[in-house]
Amino acid sequence: MKHDYIQNDLIFYLDNELSVEKKMVVEKHLEECADCRSLLVFLQDGMQVIEKEKDPEASHFFYTRLSARLEEKPKFQAQSQWLQLLQPAVFSLLLVIGIYGGLKIGSNASFPKLNQPATIGIQMLNDFETEPIESFLLDKL
Amino acid sequence: MDETQLIKGIQQGDRKAFQILVENYQRMVVNTCLGIVHNKADAEDLAQDVFLEIFRNAENFRGEAKISTWLYRIATNRSLNFIRNNKRKRFFQSIEETFIGGRNRTNEISETPTDQPDRNITDQQRADMLYRAIDKLPEKQRTAFTLNKYEELPYQQIAEIMDISLASVESLIHRAKKNLQEQLLDCYKKKCV
Ligand SMILES: [Zn+2]
Numbered sequence: 001m002k003h004d005y006i007q008n009d010l011i012f013y014l015d016n017e018l019s020v021e022k023k024m025v026v027e028k029h030l031e032e033c034a035d036c037r038s039l040l041v042f043l044q045d046g047m048q049v050i051e052k053e054k055d056p057e058a059s060h061f062f063y064t065r066l067s068a069r070l071e072e073k074p075k076f077q078a079q080s081q082w083l084q085l086l087q088p089a090v091f092s093l094l095l096v097i098g099i100y101g102g103l104k105i106g107s108n109a110s111f112p113k114l115n116q117p118a119t120i121g122i123q124m125l126n127d128f129e130t131e132p133i134e135s136f137l138l139d140k141l
Numbered sequence: 142m143d144e145t146q147l148i149k150g151i152q153q154g155d156r157k158a159f160q161i162l163v164e165n166y167q168r169m170v171v172n173t174c175l176g177i178v179h180n181k182a183d184a185e186d187l188a189q190d191v192f193l194e195i196f197r198n199a200e201n202f203r204g205e206a207k208i209s210t211w212l213y214r215i216a217t218n219r220s221l222n223f224i225r226n227n228k229r230k231r232f233f234q235s236i237e238e239t240f241i242g243g244r245n246r247t248n249e250i251s252e253t254p255t256d257q258p259d260r261n262i263t264d265q266q267r268a269d270m271l272y273r274a275i276d277k278l279p280e281k282q283r284t285a286f287t288l289n290k291y292e293e294l295p296y297q298q299i300a301e302i303m304d305i306s307l308a309s310v311e312s313l314i315h316r317a318k319k320n321l322q323e324q325l326l327d328c329y330k331k332k333c334v
Contacts, residue, residue, distance in 0.1 A: 011322040042329045043322065049271040052264075054291045055172050056181050062171075063163050066189050067156070070196060087233070 002029065006036050010043050144208050151199040162208070163192050169209065169292065170216050176291030177220035177283065179272045187223055191215045206301070213292075213302045217284045224276075266334045274324040282317035285310055 006029045012018050013026050030037050142150070142161060150158025170191050175184035194215055195202075202211060275283060284303060288294045294302075296310045303310065328334060 007326060008319075008322075010326075011318045015318070039326060039329060043325055046267060046271050046274075046325045047321075049268045050176075050290050053175065053179065053268070055168065056175065056184075058168055058171070059185055062167055062185065062189070063160060066163060066192055067160075069189060069193060070156075 003036055007039060010040050014044055014047060148199060148202055151196060159196055166212055170212055172291055173213060173216040174220045176287035178223055187219050190219055210302050221280055270328055270334050274321050278317055278320055282313050285313040286317035289314055
């Protein structure tokens with residue numbers, strides 16, 4: 001229990017954001033507990049990644065490349081905006097066609113079944129109720 | 142040249158003024174984008190887009206905020222968009238692969254960005270672990286956290302950039318750290334690296 005209490009605050013301990021009292025409790029526990037100490041080191045190393053990554057060396061040709069791009073007309077951007085709109089539109093259309101098609105096929109297929117005894121239909125529906133659709137699908141895989 | 146003169150110059154299409162702006166803020170913009178996308182080449186491309194946007198839309202700058210606030214806003218928005226588009230692309234690719242069949246996966250793996258090829262595997266794995274954890278943060282937490290950790294900005298300035306209250310920034314960063322800690326500790330316990 002104590003471990004969890006300490007471990008929930010390790011990141012704030014690293015950033016020196018704990019109250020004086022809390023900090024003392026954490027430090028006292030860390031002195032005694034090797035598990036929490038190694039966890040602290042792991043967390044510290046993980047967060048250290050940011051210090052290593054940030055402020056990379058500046059690229060020397062940044063402005064040269066940028067001024068070359070200034071000459072370009074923003075045509076590409078307009079094109080990609082179109083693509084961005086088109087892609088979801090096409091997928092939505094396919095989805096609608098799929099649902100509509102499915103309903104069409106479904107309604108056609110269900111007509112003859114209406115002549116079967118009603119109890120079978122009820123039995124099937126009851127099965128569906130007791131079996132979640134996920135497990136129904138997974139069982140068939 | 143002070144900020145007002147700089148912007149005026151850019152609004153009139155003055156390339157020299159633009160170059161000064163780029164030189165003054167290049168480090169800041171690249172670093173901000175890097176904090177969100179975690180790839181130096183992508184961060185530089187995005188930073189270029191940010192400056193192009195500034196040059197082309199300079200007339201929209203009203204002068205109510207500092208240039209840096211404006212740049213931070215565009216940089217974080219563009220970087221988050223980039224991540225969103227990448228996620229969307231990967232989603233459509235996975236659909237495509239499901240229906241059309243798996244493509245050459247080895248290609249994709251070799252294309253994984255590694256900026257420092259001399260880094261040993263443990264460092265790389267540790268970096269991947271942290272980036273994965275940051276990737277899972279909700280966008281607002283991620284923005285506030287990046288501005289605080291990568292740019293070391295005080296909460297008040299982050300509040301101005303994100304146009305939210307100081308208390309909201311405090312809460313976003315607190316939750317971001319909690320979330321990161323949870324994911325890293327989980328990773329430690331499950332020995333994911
Ligand atoms: Zn402990």
